[in-house]
Amino acid sequence: MAARPLAVVTGASGGIGLALATELASRGYDLVLVARNQEGLDRAAADLNRSGAQVATIALDLSVPGAAKALVDQLGELDVDVLVNNAGFATYGPFAETDWDAESRMIEVNVIVLTELTKRLLPRMIARGRGRVLNVASTAAFMPGPLMAVYYASKAYVLSLGEALHEEVKGTGVTVTTLCPGPTKTGFQNRAGMQESKLVQSGLMDVTVVARIGVEGALAGKPVVIPGLKNKVQAVTPKLVPRKLIPGIVKNAQKKAH
Numbered sequence: 001m002a003a004r005p006l007a008v009v010t011g012a013s014g015g016i017g018l019a020l021a022t023e024l025a026s027r028g029y030d031l032v033l034v035a036r037n038q039e040g041l042d043r044a045a046a047d048l049n050r051s052g053a054q055v056a057t058i059a060l061d062l063s064v065p066g067a068a069k070a071l072v073d074q075l076g077e078l079d080v081d082v083l084v085n086n087a088g089f090a091t092y093g094p095f096a097e098t099d100w101d102a103e104s105r106m107i108e109v110n111v112i113v114l115t116e117l118t119k120r121l122l123p124r125m126i127a128r129g130r131g132r133v134l135n136v137a138s139t140a141a142f143m144p145g146p147l148m149a150v151y152y153a154s155k156a157y158v159l160s161l162g163e164a165l166h167e168e169v170k171g172t173g174v175t176v177t178t179l180c181p182g183p184t185k186t187g188f189q190n191r192a193g194m195q196e197s198k199l200v201q202s203g204l205m206d207v208t209v210v211a212r213i214g215v216e217g218a219l220a221g222k223p224v225v226i227p228g229l230k231n232k233v234q235a236v237t238p239k240l241v242p243r244k245l246i247p248g249i250v251k252n253a254q255k256k257a258h
Contacts, residue, residue, distance in 0.1 A: 004054070008032045008080050010062060010071075010117070011087030013040030015186030016136060019211035020084050025053035027215065029082065034058045034071060062087050063105035068116035079128065082218070083121050085114040085158075086136040090151035092254075103150045110154035115161065122165070122174065129173040134218040135162045139182040139226065142235045146251035155180075159224070166223040175221035179214040181205065182231035205231070 007024045011017035013035035021031050025048050033041050033048075033055060041057040048055045058074055060067055088110045091098045118133055125131025138152075141159035145152030162178030169176060185204040210227045217225030226232045238246050 004028055004030045005081035006030050006032065006078060007082035007084060008034065008075065008121075009084040009086060010034045010113070011136075012084075013037050013044055016181065016184060016207055016210060016214075017084070017086040018044050019207045020086060020134070020136075020214060021048060022051070022208075023211045023215040024082065024084075025051045025055075027219075030054040032056045032058060032075065032078075032080075034060055034062070034087070036061045062113045063108045065108065065112075067108075068113045068120065071117065072120045080121050080124070081130065082132045082134065083117060083125075084134045084136070085117060086134075087113065088136065088154075090148055092148055094147065095149045098150075106150060107154060110151070111157050114158060118161075118165070118176075122169070122176075125174045126169065126172045131174040132218050132221070133162075133165070133174070133176045134214065135176070135178050136214075137162065137178050137180045139180050139231050139234045141178075141180055143238045143250055144247050145254065146247050147254040152250075163223055175218070177214075177218040177222055178224050179210075179217065180224060180226045180231070180235060181210045181214070182228060182234055184210050 005028065007021070007029040009017055009021045009031060012021050012033035017035070021033060021044065025031060030053050031048060033044055035041050036059065038057070038059040041059060045055040045057050058071060060071055089106055091102050091106060114135060122133060135158050137158040138155040140148070140152040141155040143152065159178050159180065162176050165176040183204045184207050186207055205228050213227040214225055226235050241249070
């Protein structure tokens, strides 16, 4: 029997990461799940094992410098067929008032780790002539985001990097896809402290639908995937509205509804 392909998913103990892992398992992938919380990883692995997937877990705080290299070292010589860079978080509030330590950790996870993992694993994929990288950005990538300024900027970086790499690897058998979901029903909003913002109150997309669309897009080799009509409209809005007006529009959407 041929070996099953392997996917590595960061931020996989819940939310979009777990939903992406579940979708990949349903398509015949074995998994390495990465997250900070071993207990959460164990619960996720138990559920996924019942689907027939072989699941390994690595408990690792990706906000700590050097974590990406530590993760790759633990993977050893495993052939990674799909790398899902999903780990990420946000802070909420005026830039002049938010905590720098939290935002520096966010940059480490959202930008540095994503870039380094791709840097270390992409050459292996190219050498084998096959592989998929799925980087999770956000519709935030398409515009500046007052009250979540650093988070929005980090996702703009992810989108720009992904589109550039998609072009670079053409013809190698490897593809790089950037998934840009909008507000999705996960624990993300609570951690960011934005559960009462107008943006969240306006409705959240189902996480399983986001994951299915994301995995389908990655396996098809699409450069950018934006799940849902509402999110597609949000992504193109900055092209249709004078740029100077966009920060005010986003700021109003980020404000608390009450």
